[in-house]
Amino acid sequence: MPPLDLMIVTDLDGTFLDHHDYSFDAARPMLDRLRADGVPVVFCSSKTRVEITELQARTGLDGHAFVAENGAVVVAPHGFALAGASDGDLERLHDDLDHIRTSLDLGFSTFSAVTDQVVADWTGLDLGAAGAARAREASEVLLWHAEDDDRAQEFRAALAVAGLDLVRGGRFWHVLPAGRDKGAAIRMLVADHERRTGTVPLTIGLGDGPNDTALLDAVDLAVVVRGHGPAPGPLADDRPERVHRTTDPGPQGWTEGLTHHLSHFRTPSVRSHR
Numbered sequence: 001m002p003p004l005d006l007m008i009v010t011d012l013d014g015t016f017l018d019h020h021d022y023s024f025d026a027a028r029p030m031l032d033r034l035r036a037d038g039v040p041v042v043f044c045s046s047k048t049r050v051e052i053t054e055l056q057a058r059t060g061l062d063g064h065a066f067v068a069e070n071g072a073v074v075v076a077p078h079g080f081a082l083a084g085a086s087d088g089d090l091e092r093l094h095d096d097l098d099h100i101r102t103s104l105d106l107g108f109s110t111f112s113a114v115t116d117q118v119v120a121d122w123t124g125l126d127l128g129a130a131g132a133a134r135a136r137e138a139s140e141v142l143l144w145h146a147e148d149d150d151r152a153q154e155f156r157a158a159l160a161v162a163g164l165d166l167v168r169g170g171r172f173w174h175v176l177p178a179g180r181d182k183g184a185a186i187r188m189l190v191a192d193h194e195r196r197t198g199t200v201p202l203t204i205g206l207g208d209g210p211n212d213t214a215l216l217d218a219v220d221l222a223v224v225v226r227g228h229g230p231a232p233g234p235l236a237d238d239r240p241e242r243v244h245r246t247t248d249p250g251p252q253g254w255t256e257g258l259t260h261h262l263s264h265f266r267t268p269s270v271r272s273h274r
């Protein structure tokens with residue numbers, strides 16, 4: 001049997017990073033093992049390119065593929081852009097949002113319309129980190145207290161007409177081009193990997209929140225890391241041999257889930273579950 005071609009795709013906040021202090025110490029031994037084996041570890045997050053490449057540098061994953069802004073930015077190994085914004089796209093997104101906010105009388109604030117200091121106050125990040133979080137290329141972050149689900153539905157419908165999608169994160173909402181979720185991003189990276197290497201990798205995905213549902217649906221083997229808020233799902237294929245739910249949260253759960261799946265990864269039947 002040839003060596004198994006693996007690709008790990010992981011959410012960051014609450015999954016690879018601790019929900020409270022953003023540490024990844026508990027994930028280090030497993031990460032070192034994956035790096036030593038040459039396994040790609042793809043960060044897939046609502047964070048920006050600036051935030052993700054900084055974390056890649058701290059984890060020794062420079063040059064690995066990544067997905068930023070919830071799927072709006074997709075970068076193949078060595079920085080080759082697979083998806084992102086063209087000139088004028090972000091301005092158009094901001095204009096459409098302004099128009100919809102006025103016509104529906106919605107009371108949200110956006111990262112682009114405020115300063116680094118305001119984002120630092122909203123998030124608890126320091127000024128530099130707030131600047132990195134504001135460095136959006138293809139999406140917008142909203143601070144919005146939806147009065148009720150009907151308003152969110154109304155908002156979503158108006159965005160859809162403009163070719164945009166609304167994704168709920170933890171505290172914030174994200175607006176990005178329609179059809180560009182984490183799942184579509186993973187399919188792009190798998191196709192790119194196949195084009196370059198001639199093989200389709202076995203993918204293992206990890207996430208802890210509702211905005212990871214598309215990620216967990218797009219991979220061969222899924223890890224639902226125990227979170228602090230609403231869980232991902234429902235998943236299209238929730239069989240226990242495909243989906244492992246961890247006991248531990250954050251980077252402990254990250255290690256637990258990968259250990260679980262990797263201990264079975266020579267099982268020949270795994271690939272037939274696609």
Ligand SMILES: [Mg+2]
Nearest residue numbers: 011013014209
């Ligand atoms: Mg998360």
